Amino acid sequence: MRTETKLFTTGIFFFFPLAFVYGMVTHWQEKMGPIALALTGGLFGMIALFLWWTGRKLPPRPEDDPSSTIADGAGDYGIFAPYSWWPLFLAGSGALVFAGLAVGWWLFIIGAACLAVSTVGWTFEYFHGEHAL
Numbered sequence: 001m002r003t004e005t006k007l008f009t010t011g012i013f014f015f016f017p018l019a020f021v022y023g024m025v026t027h028w029q030e031k032m033g034p035i036a037l038a039l040t041g042g043l044f045g046m047i048a049l050f051l052w053w054t055g056r057k058l059p060p061r062p063e064d065d066p067s068s069t070i071a072d073g074a075g076d077y078g079i080f081a082p083y084s085w086w087p088l089f090l091a092g093s094g095a096l097v098f099a100g101l102a103v104g105w106w107l108f109i110i111g112a113a114c115l116a117v118s119t120v121g122w123t124f125e126y127f128h129g130e131h132a133l
Contacts, residue, residue: 001055002064008048015041079126086122093118 019037026033062072093115100108 001051001058001061005048005051005055008044008051011044012041012048015044081125084122084125086118086125090115090118090122 015037019034019041022037023034028034062068065072093111096111097108097115098111100106100111
């Protein structure tokens, strides 16, 4: 996770000075811009800290070794549902929820109900049917 940690740490060193420069350019009259940029730097910091902390606990990955080959990364990456329709329903339900925030609460409630059904369906997909474990 070394590469990801470096990427998000770079974001910290970009957004915090940018917040200060933005404040200086606007003569600190515009309050929300520097605050938003500083909070973005803080979010990058939280993600960088999480990746660094997690990377210390895990063994090194082939991606972190410059001398590794493609074959070093071969192997099982987990169990994935073949021909699953639930991610499509989950994405549609999420779109309904966010559209409901803009259109009206009635659409938000319908989208939330569909989102709950889609989440349960995707979670329990391996407990019944053709691909049951």
